[in-house]
Amino acid sequence: MTDTHADATKLKGDLWKKMAESPFLMVGPADGSTHSEPLTAQLDRDQVDTLFFFIGRNNRVANGGELMLQFVSRGHDFFACLHGKARVDNDRALIDKLWNRQVEAWFPGGKDDPDLALLRVDIDSAELWETDMSIAGKVKMLFGGTIRSDQEGSHATVRTTAETRG
Structure with missing residues (x-):
């Protein structure tokens, strides 16, 4: 799998496109003190590296703190593990x-x-994977063939999910 600056930039852009198509993530405390649960992300294009979730005040993550969030795209071709700090942010303009x-x-x-309650999660790191297998690679996988490195896809560990150029 590749991990170049160009790949990372592409993966970051793809992450936000894929989440816009299917905004469902598993969210739980980073320390593993309780199980993760499915939540629907609200994406705000004006706030980079931030996810929002409408939750009940008694939700298991309502107290904030460090969270781990897992994402799988609708087509099962993109995966992300995000880490961030959460807090309730009941800003009325943001809720509106x-x-x-x-x-x-x-x-x-x-x-x-x-x-x-509106939970705000400020992402501080992420690991991203995108499969980019050809039809031949998918057939090999289905029938037990060997997957070549050019059929594996892309991978990056990033400190920001913002798209950066250059």
């Missing part, structure tokens, strides 16, 4: 900006639901 009908279904009291 990120609110949608899917969120409303979970909170019958709407934006003023007393159980509503």
Whole structure:
């Protein structure tokens, strides 16, 4: 697997595209003190390296702290493990900006639901994998053939998920 600056830049861009298509992640405490749970990310293009989740005030990650987040794309061709620090950020303007009908279904009291909390996760590191196998590579995998290095895909460990050029 490759790990060059160009690959990392591409992977970062692909991460956000893939999450926009399917924003579901497994989220849990980084220390493993409890199991992760599925949450739907709210993406804000204006805030780099930040994910938002509407959660209940009693959710297991509502106290914030360090979290691990795992992502698998809809096509199972992109994987990410993200680490970040979480805190509740009930900024009303941000809630208004990120609110949608899917969120409303979970909170019958709407934006003023007393159980509503907006969890902000500031990502400080990530490991990204993208499979880029040809049809021949997929057939080999299916029938037990050897996968060549040019059929493996890309991998990068990054300190920021922001796309950087140059």
